[in-house]
Amino acid sequence: DTDTDTDTANAAPSGVALLIEPATPTTLDDLSCLIVTEAVDPNGDDLTYSYRWTVDGEDAGISDSQVGADNTQGGDQWSCTVRANDGELDGVDTTASVTVAIDQSCLAVDFDGTDGHIQASVPANDVLAFGVGWTMEGWFQIDATSTNDGHSRRLFGTSCNYNDVWVNSDGTLSFFRWPDSCAGSTAVNDGQWHHVAAVTEDGRGSNTVELYIDGTLDCTMSLGDMTSTFSGGGDIEYLFVGASSPRECGYGTAPAMAFLDGRVFGFRVQEGSAYTGGFTPSIELLPDASTRLLYLLDEGTGANASDSSSSGYDGTLLGGTTWVETCPE
Known part of the structure; x- marks a missing residue:
């Protein structure tokens, strides 16, 4: 017998075992493509690996x-x-896939400043309409402070604009509670998120009205009478977030609506005065026994703002509104 040297033909490496972490990612997560089991090369050659990502x-x-x-x-x-790859031949492809979910803890509604807003219907005799003793609050990020059709841009308010917070041309806020208003001194047009709380309380001795910015009292006033209700007619009134009321309500001519150019992350109405002094705002607004309306704004799609209180006053996203992934930190 004669020994002969024969070259073993090069063979391609095998595929790998592969996964993507995290397995159920949200938009806050980086994606990592991990090789769980490496490829096997029949010839024992050293291997290198190439990665290719596709989206949809x-x-x-x-x-x-x-x-x-x-x-x-x-x-x-x-x-x-x-x-x-063994230096000459490619192995078989192995693919793993995941679907990215929206992070519902960091969603906001963006208003285009032209006609985007949230509107909800409430009974005319509800504290949300014109009653006394309530707190309206939310997180807002303001893009523009210029007037809209001759009117200041509104953060939120009720029918006839009897309870209204708006943005002044210098970026400060004013709080109107019929028949007067108080003007704040803190500018909020810096591109940052700010917590805004408007508080009315009949029974603290001076019919106090207060506006808080990021937990600090920004302006206050006292009214002689806060017990009157102001119905613009009919059994239904409205709550607006990101806009002022278009209702005539005895003015003779219906005012033009004024829209917010910016975003809102959560909005809550409490019965009674939630704050009587400085406080540290909570990013997450939660319901309790005094909550009359709560928009967590975590839907991420559609035109409905679900009320997480027991009242059931769902809001409707109207006009130029979009869901965006951003939130206070």
Whole structure:
């Protein structure tokens, strides 16, 4: 017998075992493509690996093992394909996929400043309409302070604009509670999130009306009579977030609506005075026994703002409103 040297033909490596972490990502998560079991090369050659990401079936142009959260959006399907190479031959492709969910803890409603707003119907005799002793509050981020059709941009208010908070041209806020108003001194047009709380209370000795910015008293006034109710006619009144009321309510001519250019993250109405002095605002607004309306604004889609209180006063997103992934930190 004669020994002969024969070259073993090069064979392609196998596929890998692959997964993407986290398995159920949100828009706050980076995506990592992890090789759980490496490929096997029949010839024992050293292997290298290539990565290719696609989003909704389209090449994402990313060849690293990770995708940053800032590249993802809610509803995206991201797939990672890994291929081994022995220096000459490619192995088989292995692909893993995940769907990115919206992070519902960090959602806001964006108002376009033209006609976007949230509107809810409430009974005319409800404290939300014109009653005394309530607190309206929310987190707002303001883009523009210029007037809208000759009117100041509104953060929130009720029918006939009898309970109204608006943005002045210098970025400060004013709180109107019929028949007077107080003007604040803190500018909020700095692109940051601010907690705004308007408080009325009949029975603290001076019919006190207060406006708080980020937990600090910004303006206050006393009214002689806060017990009157002001119905613009009919059994239904309205609450507006991001707009002023268009109702005539005895003015003779219905005022033009004035819309907010900015965003809102959560809005709550409490019966009674929730604050009687300085406080540290909570980013998360939660319901309690005195909550009469609460918009968590965590839907992320559609035109409904669900009321998480027991009142059931769902709001409707109207005009130029969009869901955006941003929130106070």
